[in-house]
Amino acid sequence: MFEKGNRGNTLHGxxxxxxxxxxxxxISEIPFVRNLSFSPLIVGIILGMLYANSLRNRLPETWVPGIKFCTKxxxxxxxxxxGFRLTLTQVVAVGLPAILIDTLIVAGTIGLGVWLGRxxxxxxxxxxxxxxGSAICGAAAVLGAEPxxxxxxxxxxxxxxxxxxxGTISMFLYPIMYRAGLLDALGNIGTAIYTGSTLHEVAHVAGAGNxxxxxxALGIAGTATITKMIRVMMLAPVLVIMSFALAKRKSAETGSTSGKSKITIPWFAFGFIGIICLNSFLQYILGVESVKEIPLNGAIEYIDTFMLTMAMTALGTDTSIEKFKQAGAKPFLLAGLLYVWLVGGGYLLTKWLVPALM
Known part of the structure; x- marks a missing residue:
């Protein structure tokens, strides 16, 4: 990819x-876009898709390795x-109810999604x-699962x-449900856990919570965000389990009698967990209350968001309308069914479990 003679073209990409x-x-800082809580990641993939359906064919093929580098x-x-956005202290702050409900939501959504897909x-x-994406943390989870x-x-x-x-629908729906009194049975803490454990993106949770x-003042916004962050932490173990499950599936599909198949170990997932532990240690030795008070964390978060935006944009440049047509309506039907589960099933789980565990 960066071989001599091809290095310049790769850098162009x-x-x-x-x-x-x-x-x-x-664009994400434009007031209208910001009010929709569209992060740079979402704007990036939209720009990439616009490019894919307009000027993509004029891109020199020698630039493609550079784009692939961004997606990998x-x-x-x-x-x-x-991982620099998270600490283990956040888990302790919310406690067992959020951890248990997050676990059930993540496992239930992935299991239901695979079954419905079949x-x-x-x-x-x-x-x-x-x-x-529906189960864990939206676009970041999809990106994490891609490798x-x-x-x-x-x-x-x-x-x-x-x-x-x-996720955008939820960001507007949950506050409407809250103001209409439909979430009164959950109480403030239950509403926060329900919001954090069922909305897709961190931005969606922050928008709905605020x-x-x-x-x-009621602890809804803060607790919802922490509950969501616990869900984000589950990305690493899910990726490891997914790696073993996919290796087993490929072994069965190829008819291997040895039962062995190459397992893709998501080492970056372990790096993600390692950074969370490092961040927790830094928070402890510095004695700060918020992850944002740790020196350089703000700059690292900005750099990380830019890197993820690059990855999303690069994926968008490979996505044409024709490919959406080939996929058809089924992915959106599946996401809609999973959404019904998140809204309805998440509500029932929260209503039953939070009072029992508090």
């Missing part, structure tokens, strides 16, 4: 994606650095990526699209 990513950061190496580094006769990779599942770029983009659509409790 990376620079192209970087320029799109700078534009995504600028930069993506994995971004997932590792994502029932709908969907492509296995697309259904798994869609379920993973493990090793699916085509347009399938990743389709999974991200479903997360964006239903809409329900702008000053965090």
């Amino acid at each position: 990376i620079l192209l994606i970087a320029l799109f990513s700078f534009a995504a950061f600028y 190496q930069i993506l994995r580094a971004g997932i590792v650095l994502y 029932a709908l006769k969907m492509d296995k990779d697309t259904s798994l990526m869609t379920a993973t 493990v599942v090793k699916c085509e770029g347009h399938k990743t983009a389709i999974a991200v699209s479903t997360v964006v659509i239903f 809409a329900m409790d702008p000053t965090d």
Whole structure:
């Protein structure tokens, strides 16, 4: 990829994606876009898709390795650095109810997604990526699963699209439900855990939480975000389990009698956990209350968001309308069914378990 003679072309591809990513950061700060809680990642994939359906054919093929570099190496580094946003203290702050409900939501959503995907006769990779995005942390989870599942770029983009659509709906729906009194049975803590354990993106949780409790006087906004962060932490063990499960599936599909198949160990997932532990240690020795008070964390978070935006943009450049047509309506139907489970099933789980565990 960076061999002598091809290095310049590869860097051209990376620079192209970087320029799109700078534009995504600028656009995401426009008041209208910011009010929709569209992060630079989401804007980046939209820009990439617009490019894919307009000027993509004019891109020199020699630049493609640079774009692939963004969807692989930069993506994995971004997932590792994502750990700087989290600490183990956040887990302790919310306690057992959030951990248990998050675990049930993640396991239930992925399991239900795989089963529904079979029932709908969907492509296995697309259904798994869609379920993973709905289950854990939206676009970041889809990006994290991509190196493990090793699916085509347009399938990743389709999974991200479903997360964006239903996550955005939730961001507006949950505050409406709260103001209408539909969440009164959960109480303030239950509402926070329900929001954090069922909404797709961290941005969606922050938006909905702030809409329900702008000053965090009731503890809804803060607890919802922490519950969501616990769910994000589950990305690493899910990727490891997924790696073994996929290896077993491929072994069965190829008819291997030895029962052995190459297992893709997501080492970046261990890096993600390692960074969380490091961040927790830094928080402890520095004696700060918030992860944002740890020196350089703000700069690292900004760099990490830019790296993830580059990965999303690069995936978008490989996603044309024709590929969406080939995928059909099934991925969005699957995401819709999983959304019903998150809203309805998550409510019932929270209503039953939180009072019993508090």
